[in-house]
Amino acid sequence: MSTERVDPRRPRWHLRPSAVPKIMGSGAAVIGFLDVISAVFPAFRNGRMHHMAAVFPGTVSSLAAATSVVTGILLLMLAHALKRGKQRAWWAAVLLLPVGAATQLVYRHSIFGAAVSLGLLVLLIRHRDEFTALSDPRTRWRAAVNFVGLSALAFALGLIITSAHPASERGNPGFTARCEHVLLGLFGFEGPVAYTSDRVGDVVAYSLGGLGLLIACSTVYLLLRPARPVAELSEEDEERLRALLVRHGHRDSLGHFALRRDKSVVFSPSGKAAVCYRVVSGVALASGDPIGDVEAWPGAIERFMDLTRAYAWLPAVVGCSETGGEVWTRETGLDALELGDEAIVTTSEFTLQGRAMRNVRQMVKRIERSGYECRVRRVRDLTEDERQRVRLAADAWRGTDTERGFSMALGRFGEDEDGDCVVVTAHKEREPGAPHPELGDLRAVLHFVPWGKDGMSLELMRRDRAADPGLNELLIVAALQQASEMGVARVSLNFAMFRSALARGERIGAGPVLRGWRGLLVFLSRWFQIESLYKFNAKFQPEWVPRFLVFPNSRDLPRIGFAIMQAEGFVTLALPLPAAVQRFLPGRAKRAPHRHQTGYAAPGTAPAAASAGSRSGASGASDGSDDAGHDAVA
Numbered sequence: 001m002s003t004e005r006v007d008p009r010r011p012r013w014h015l016r017p018s019a020v021p022k023i024m025g026s027g028a029a030v031i032g033f034l035d036v037i038s039a040v041f042p043a044f045r046n047g048r049m050h051h052m053a054a055v056f057p058g059t060v061s062s063l064a065a066a067t068s069v070v071t072g073i074l075l076l077m078l079a080h081a082l083k084r085g086k087q088r089a090w091w092a093a094v095l096l097l098p099v100g101a102a103t104q105l106v107y108r109h110s111i112f113g114a115a116v117s118l119g120l121l122v123l124l125i126r127h128r129d130e131f132t133a134l135s136d137p138r139t140r141w142r143a144a145v146n147f148v149g150l151s152a153l154a155f156a157l158g159l160i161i162t163s164a165h166p167a168s169e170r171g172n173p174g175f176t177a178r179c180e181h182v183l184l185g186l187f188g189f190e191g192p193v194a195y196t197s198d199r200v201g202d203v204v205a206y207s208l209g210g211l212g213l214l215i216a217c218s219t220v221y222l223l224l225r226p227a228r229p230v231a232e233l234s235e236e237d238e239e240r241l242r243a244l245l246v247r248h249g250h251r252d253s254l255g256h257f258a259l260r261r262d263k264s265v266v267f268s269p270s271g272k273a274a275v276c277y278r279v280v281s282g283v284a285l286a287s288g289d290p291i292g293d294v295e296a297w298p299g300a301i302e303r304f305m306d307l308t309r310a311y312a313w314l315p316a317v318v319g320c321s322e323t324g325g326e327v328w329t330r331e332t333g334l335d336a337l338e339l340g341d342e343a344i345v346t347t348s349e350f351t352l353q354g355r356a357m358r359n360v361r362q363m364v365k366r367i368e369r370s371g372y373e374c375r376v377r378r379v380r381d382l383t384e385d386e387r388q389r390v391r392l393a394a395d396a397w398r399g400t401d402t403e404r405g406f407s408m409a410l411g412r413f414g415e416d417e418d419g420d421c422v423v424v425t426a427h428k429e430r431e432p433g434a435p436h437p438e439l440g441d442l443r444a445v446l447h448f449v450p451w452g453k454d455g456m457s458l459e460l461m462r463r464d465r466a467a468d469p470g471l472n473e474l475l476i477v478a479a480l481q482q483a484s485e486m487g488v489a490r491v492s493l494n495f496a497m498f499r500s501a502l503a504r505g506e507r508i509g510a511g512p513v514l515r516g517w518r519g520l521l522v523f524l525s526r527w528f529q530i531e532s533l534y535k536f537n538a539k540f541q542p543e544w545v546p547r548f549l550v551f552p553n554s555r556d557l558p559r560i561g562f563a564i565m566q567a568e569g570f571v572t573l574a575l576p577l578p579a580a581v582q583r584f585l586p587g588r589a590k591r592a593p594h595r596h597q598t599g600y601a602a603p604g605t606a607p608a609a610a611s612a613g614s615r616s617g618a619s620g621a622s623d624g625s626d627d628a629g630h631d632a633v634a
Contacts, residue, residue, distance in 0.1 A: 020127045025083030027120065028075045028093060036072035036157070066210030069157070071096055073150075073214060082131070084282065084312035090124060090131035097121040133312030147219045154211040158182035161207050162193060165200050186212035233261045233276075241265065241274060242417075244292040250452025253342065253492035254288035254319060257449070257459075260411050266307055268292070268299030275304040278406065283563035284313040287407035289324035297324075301331045316560045317550035319407040319495070325548040336548045337557075340497035343542035346490055347483040350540070360539050363470040364477050370468050372443065373427045374478035378486070380419030387414030390423065390447075393439050397462040404569035408495055410449055410459050422448040422456050422486065424479045426463070426471055443467045446475045448491070456483070457492040476540065493542060496534040497521075500546075503534075 074096060081089035097120055162178045173181070173193045181191025185208025195201040241258055249255045258276040267274045273292030277284050286304065290297045308315040317328055318339070325336040352361045379387070391413055405411065412418070424446040430437065444463035448456035463471050476493065483491055498521055504510060505518025521530050551560050565571040
């Protein structure tokens with residue numbers, strides 16, 4: 001029998017402090033929704049629901065209806081920020097609740113309704129220490145997004161309001177008349193629709209006017225508030241990262257991708273290690289292992305975690321190695337999940353001889369007999385004209401509207417600072433009238449970034465769709481055969497997602513669960529190059545090195561996965577803007593006069609480094625498909 005004594009003063013249940021913001025955010029969402037419903041639908045404020053509606057801020061008078069709509073929308077907009085513990089959302093809620101309490105007293109004379117509003121206010125004040133998160137990085141472009149989105153919502157609510165309230169006996173107004181009434185009402189003017197009484201007309205007029213005022217005030221606020229820049233790697237940070245890569249770049253094949261200029265960086269207190277990341281939809285995505293000395297990794301990781309807590313971001317690491325995953329989980333308490341395997345080939349052991357390489361050997365010989373020639377060079381050995389031709393080719397042969405890649409892509413080509421990169425090109429004269437004559441005899445390109453002093457990692461793989469099948473195999477074989485002459489002992493090829501599941505699922509004796517999982521992956525390969533990249537990589541008999549995803553909790557995986565898909569370029573939520581407009585967006589400006597144009601895009605278009613890189617994509621092996629590279633981990 002247990003002899004433990006229970007303290008009678010101790011509460012039977014204890015609310016975790018971290019749960020307070022989520023509860024408050026959920027409460028704000030419920031209150032905001034009911035406020036909007038009670039103002040939009042008159043029947044909701046009558047009958048049985050009248051007493052429930054009295055609990056929440058808002059009144060039944062004309063002015064209170066408008067106040068209820070505006071307050072409800074604001075609470076709905078603040079709900080997510082309150083769940084994340086944002087400090088500004090707390091201040092906004094603290095200011096809104098007294099207004100709701102005053103509305104209850106002045107217009108409804110409801111002491112109980114005012115008490116509930118003040119009670120929520122007291123709870124917020126009591127737990128104010130849980131709302132310390134800073135605002136996310138922002139730009140003034142959010143004002144335009146707010147104006148468009150809120151205008152569409154206000155117009156839809158306005159149509160519901162005008163339709164829900166009874167019109168006069170002169171007949172039911174048509175849809176065109178109601179639309180005109182809503183548009184005029186949002187600007188504070190009287191519309192063509194007449195209602196049964198002045199009171200009903202005032203309810204509609206004040207509600208529409210309140211929505212218009214909300215659109216104007218929120219847009220002006222977002223436009224005039226101080227702007228914070230989007231993630232962009234400064235020249236000073238880039239120089240510090242390059243110095244760390246010189247000393248410790250051999251540890252991780254993805255280390256050079258930390259130099260993407262659409263990432264932010266946080267350094268350890270000693271400056272000997274750094275974590276590069278980008279914030280996407282409230283998720284702070286770090287990629288690869290920390291850069292620098294392993295002994296200084298914990299300091300950089302601690303600063304990164306402090307940053308995520310300060311801004312209430314969800315931390316995640318995509319594509320880290322086994323060593324990196326162990327350090328991340330040990331230092332942060334996060335969990336890890338194997339994403340797939342990276343294909344690594346040792347150049348001294350690579351050969352085309354043997355039965356296992358028969359298909360590759362035959363394919364290479366056939367493509368060589370077709371007249372293709374390969375050249376393997378450092379980027380610094382290319383002329384500016386050749387560099388520009390590669391940029392144009394990479395953009396012309398891209399299989400998607402946007403560049404893909406984040407964790408395993410550099411997103412630029414041909415800059416002087418990247419002179420150690422290796423480019424492999426295939427050449428063959430084009431037939432008269434063939435597309436892209438400006439590319440000359442260039443038919444395919446591989447781009448490798450340095451992996452320490454004796455390695456290189458595949459960053460870009462593009463080929464002309466009209467070229468003969470097997471050209472990618474020829475390029476990789478040429479790179480592996482000539483790598484030793486350039487002092488390269490190891491080459492990192494594509495990343496194959498869930499490779500171990502695909503390999504084990506096709507073996508004899510695999511169980512039904514493993515076979516079912518493999519079947520799902522094969523099905524998804526129709527849209528994401530999962531199986532094709534695995535089979536393409538396996539041709540070169542590589543060593544498979546696992547890569548991991550580090551995350552806080554299993555329930556966060558859908559949100560993290562969606563953020564990764566955004567970062568890698570598989571999902572685009574931004575408005576499609578003309579190239580002339582994108583040039584003026586934050587992060588698109590030229591970095592320095594001495595630098596060449598970044599990215600793969602043609603002159604006059606947005607640099608690819610500002611959106612996403614290109615180590616992802618289709619395998620493009622021998623089936624005439626898209627481009628290849630380290631596949632995006634999404």
